[in-house]
Each structure stands twice: as C-alpha cells, then as structure tokens.
Amino acid sequence: MNERGISLSTHSTKILTRREFLSALYGWGFYVAIFISFLVSSLILRNFLQGIREDNIFISSYPLNFPLFVSMVIISLYLVIVSAVSISREKEQGTLEVLFYGPVSSSSFLLGKYFTDMLLYLIIAGFFSVYFFGVSLITNLGFTVALGKAIFVSIFIASCVISFGLFISSLTGKVRSSIVWLIGILIGFLVIWFFQNMFRGIPSEALSSWLIYVQRTLNVIYYFVNWVSPFSYLSRGMESIGVGSMRPFLLNILYSVVYTVVFLTASIYILKAKGVRA
Amino acid sequence: MKLKNLLLTCAALVFLTLTPQPGLTQEEKPAISLAPLLQEQLVYSFNVFDGKGWSGGFVPKSEDTIYLIANKDNALSAKKTLVYFWPITARYMAGWRTLNEDMQGTLEILKDGKLIDKLEKQDTVLSYPEGYWAEITLFYTAEEATEWHKRYKDAVDKYYEALSKFYEARAEYTRKMDEFFEQIRKRREAGEEGPLDIEIPREPEPPTGPDFYVTEPTRNYVINLPVGEYEIRLRADDGTIVEGSEKNLVVFTARRRGGVGYEIIPGNRWTAEEQCNDPADAIYAAGRNLLYFRPYQQDEYNELYHNKLLDPQNEGMKENWKWVHTQPLENVYLLFYSQDRLLERIDKRPYKVEQIPGAELGYNIVEFAPEYPGDKPTFEGQQLILSEELARKDYRIYLEDKEENTIISGSEREIRLAKKENVNFLYYLSFFPLIIGGIVFTFRRRKVKK
Known part of the structure; x- marks a missing residue:
C-alpha cells in the first residue's frame, strides 16, 4: 500500500470510529449496561458489608476487586455482543457493501470497529473509577493501588473481548447467526470450564475407566479454551493482581496484546475471504 | 455420515452406562465396602524443615516430586509399606503398622543427570527444647543426635530416680503424719491443753520431669542442598537402582x-x-x-x-x-x-x-x-x-x-x-451512569433541534 493509500485508510478508520462511537454514546444501551454492572456490584458489596457482623472484623487486601471483576464480566458480555453483531449487521443491511465501494478496506473497517469499542471501554473504565471511588467514600472500603491496577489491566482484557466478538462477527453473515454462534460458544466455554472443574476435584481412583478418558479429554480441551476464551484472560488478569507479583501481571498484559493482534488479523483475513455480502 | 455414526455411538454408550445391570435385584446388589485395597509400595518417609520447625509425612508412589527448603537439614528415608487410597479424604495412606521395612542402600543425588552426592544413613533426632507441645523444634544429626538423646534419657532416668525417692519420702511422710496425729491424740487424752509443741512433718515436693523432649534416634539420609532442581534415587547394596526410588527433588527458598x-x-x-x-x-x-x-x-x-x-x-x-x-x-x-x-x-x-x-x-x-x-x-x-x-x-x-x-x-x-x-446508598450510586446518559441524551436532543 502506498502512502496515499495508508493515509486514506487511516482517515476512513477515523471517520468510522467517530461515527460508531458517537452513535453508541448517544444510545441508552451503553449506559444501561454500566448501570446493570454497578447494580450487581452494589448488591455484592452490600452483602459483603453485611457479612462483617456487628462487633466483628474482616481481613482483606482487596475488597473491591471482586465487585470490579463481576462488573467486568457484565461489561464484557455487553462488549462481546456489541462487537459480534457490529459487522454482521452492516453486512445484513448492505451498508458494508456500500462502504467498500469507497476508500474503506477490510482492515480500516475492522480497526474502526475495534477502536470504537475500545474508546467506549475507556469511558467505562472512567465510570468504574468514579463508581469505586464513590463506594470507597460511602463504605470506607479502601480504593487501593491494586484496584487501580485492576482497572488498568481491564483495558487489555476488554481488548481481548472486543477482538473475540469481532472475530465471531466476521465469521457470520447475519445478526441472528452472530448472536446464536456467540451464545453457543460462550455456553460451550462455560460447560467445559464447569465440567473440567468438577472432574479436577475427583481423583482418578474414584472414576471409572471411561470417565478417566473424559477427564483427560476435558483437560486437553480446557487447555485450549484457556487460551481462546477472553473470559479466561479476565480471570487470569484478576488473579495476577491478587498474587501481588509483577511478572504474572505484565505477562497477562502481553498475552492480551498478542490475543488481540491474532484475532484482529484473523478477522481481517476472514472478512476479505468471505466478502461483504451476508 | 461420520458425524451421525459418532452421535449414535455416543448415545449408545450413554444408554449402556445408565441402564441397570439385568438379573440383579435390590437384595442381590453387593453392599458398599470401604475395605481399602492395600498395595505394597516403595515410599519416602520424611522429616523436613517447614519454615518453622520439622514436620513429618510420606511421599507415595503417585507423587514424583519431593519439595525441600534450601540449606536446611532434612531427613529422608526409603521404606516399603502398604499404601491404600482413602476415598473420603481422597488421599493415599500408609499402613505403617502392617509393613514398615527400611530400605538399605546409598541415596544418590543427581543434578542435570550428573551424580553430585552419595548419602549414607545417619542417626537423626527431633528435639523439643520447650516440651513436645511447644512451638520450637530442633533437628540433630549424627553424634549430636546421639548426644541429645542421651541427655534426654539421662534427664528421664534422673527424674525416675527422683520420683522413686519422692515415693519413699511420701511414704515416710505419711508414716510421720500418723505418728503426729497419734501423739496429739495421746497428749490431749492425757489432759494437755493449749498449743502442743510437736513438730509438723514436712510434705516432700514431687520432682518435675524433664522440660524438654527428644525423639528416639532413627537412621535417615540427611539432605541439605542449595536452591535448584535435582533427582534422587536409591542404589541398593548390590549396585542396582531400587525400583520406584527415583524422584525429582525441588529445593526452594523464601521469596x-x-x-x-x-x-x-x-x-x-x-x-x-x-x-x-x-x-x-x-x-x-x-x-x-x-x-x-x-x-x-x-x-x-x-x-x-x-x-x-x-x-x-x-x-x-x-x-x-x-x-x-x-x-x-x-x-x-x-x-x-x-x-x-x-x-x-x-x-x-x-x-x-x-x-x-x-x-x-x-x-x-x-x-x-x-x-x-x-x-x-x-x-x-x-x-x-x-x-x-x-x-x-x-x-x-x-x-x-x-x-x-x-x-x-x-x-x-x-x-x-x-x-x-x-450500605443502601450504594444502590443510588449505581444510577450514576443513567444520570450521565440522561444528560448526554438531553444535550444531543437540544443540539439536533438547533
């Protein structure tokens, strides 16, 4: 691509980002998703505070990290659905075909979508900071450095979630199929995680031979799911803060960046290969 | 077609698993038995430094790695015993009472496949200087172990000797007390009044036992290594490697x-x-x-x-x-x-x-x-x-x-x-994004109207 081509591509990415970003910002869905995540966090925090019985103590390093984790899960679900339907909706409505007659390429289009969602997440991260600071003032639960780190690492996890959603969207042609695939895959991840955890607690001696086979197969599948599911990055990111060591924290950020690059690149190639029609 | 076959096979397997065995009535079904299945295994029993004192346990065949703290004496011993799996705690247990056979030979330590040390068994004891239930435990090897154990034995012998003397003194005291009361009785009966000038026998003090405890000496391999990863194996007296004695050794230290x-x-x-x-x-x-x-x-x-x-x-x-x-x-x-x-x-x-x-x-x-x-x-x-x-x-x-x-x-x-x-204010705080959304929405509507 020549210099003019790159400049055009960058320009179209910027325009797409701006258009999508403002559209999301002026809609209610964005605020409702944050509201729901905060409502659930408030419920957890209320239970936590009521768990400190009268005339009693509770020892914790990061009491606000778990509510943040739950908020992140809800916001990730919102982001992954928004990303997953974004391309297929444009395909279904035919706007993608129109766009691609202009100076819009697969990469500029996808990057536009990615940056839009990332900008939205940065605003969400701002909301998180304000909310948890407010929680700290109201309840006296400490707004710790670890919480700041958790909010920072959540930006990279959001990046994984968004690129995963875009990847699903690039694979499908219609909004309905995007959502069905997404829900199917997420339920699949959940089922594998659930059964792997269930089997992990049972020693091989207590299992029949074919259940041992199932256990081993699940372990192998889980190993791969652990690298593919964006929610694994979320739980690992939160764990890395709890561990208190910088190495897993930085490693998780690095893995998230690699994950984003791999999934965005794959999405661009799939979009190119499958074309713009639904 | 292949997928169909696979699905049919899976369904058949599930059906077979869930179907009860034909011909077995409720009465004929065997009762649940929790009698453990004993298996003879070569295990390592240990007394290792745990950061505070020395604690014991054993390494069953299922575990291929032994973990030790660096630069501390740790006792290890290869033994043959009966191991069984206890499903309630999901752990292997050792039946020491049934079989506890010490394996003889030389313990070899290897690093990166190269032999770096050969260990022979030596006497080891655990000492509890503030008593068995106190928090401090010390570990002694070789002559020191024998010396500490002797010291404890001497203290115990001395205590029993003192106890024997105490019992004699106590018997003497009881006899003197009887005499004392007899004298009082006689003098009162003789008409004496007021305080009687009779010496009251003094009760003997019981001796106190040793305030420390030292275990019986046992013969173990004493491992003291710097941080690193090693392998160990037991070489029998005939020069062969004892089967099942090879284990990895992870020696670590505090962060x-x-x-x-x-x-x-x-x-x-x-x-x-x-x-x-x-x-x-x-x-x-x-x-x-x-x-x-x-x-x-x-x-x-x-x-x-x-x-x-x-x-x-x-x-x-x-x-x-x-x-x-x-x-x-x-x-x-x-x-x-x-x-x-x-x-x-x-x-x-x-x-x-x-x-x-x-x-x-x-x-x-x-x-x-x-x-x-x-x-x-x-x-x-x-x-x-x-x-x-x-x-x-x-x-x-x-x-x-x-x-x-x-x-x-x-x-x-x-x-x-x-x-x-x-706590209830937290719910009000949750509405904060909706308020911001409302402001943005109003701002947008006004802008569009203009």
Missing part, C-alpha cells in the same frame, strides 16, 4: 524473609483467630471490637512448593505465595496510630478465658493472675479496643522494638471502620 504477620484473636470468638499476614491486608471492623494481637516473624514461600512440602499430596498454585509464621515476636509494643498521632502504646499481657458459671454459654477474657501453682494463661497478646466512639474511620498499627525504640519494618497494617450504615 521474602523477616516479614511481620499477626494472629488476631477477636474478643467475641476467641477460638476463631484471624490471620493478617500480607502487608496489603487491611482490617475492616464494625462496631465495638476487642482484639488481641499476636505478632509473628514470617517468611514468604511459594504456595504450591510449601503445600507440597508439608504433604506431597496437597495442591496449590505456583503463582501464589503464602506467609509462614516462623517465630513469635517478643519484646515489642503495639502502636495504635490515628494519622500521625500515637493514640496508644500497648504491651503484651497474659489473658485467661473464664467460662461464665451456670448452664448458659459464655465467657469472659480477664487479665491473668495465677490462682494456684502451675496455673497458666490461655493466651498472651496485645489488647486493642476499637470503640464505636473513635472519631476517625482510618487507623494504623505498627510494632515498636522495646529495646531500640524503632518501628519494625513490615509491621504496618491499616484498620478501617466499615460504614455499614451507608
């Missing part, structure tokens, strides 16, 4: 040393102590609290390695770290601060838990004052009262060295008084 941890005994549930070990830990308190602090020195170890060291069948996360209390911190004051202002300097005191008389449950924790010889306090600690009237919501505690008057590094902890009364 951080000399930290300060606290055991906190809440006054309202003194048997359920809390741990406040991580320097990032904050103590959240509600209402009025009476807390007793017991500070400890602690080292931080890898959770997986340390859990496996205590019991090779334990689990843990390699990414996690855990604090291990090494010894109580004596000669310190607990300082209670509000911002930069010292509110209280608290010294350690002994306390006794006294049950409330009557059928009702309840107890009082009172400062200990011995009521009879040998009376001991329930626990010792620094008492901190967190009253509801405390003006601020954030406090800090530190430890101060009594001799040097300096704050002990790593002893700082935050105490936060949780505002439970504000």
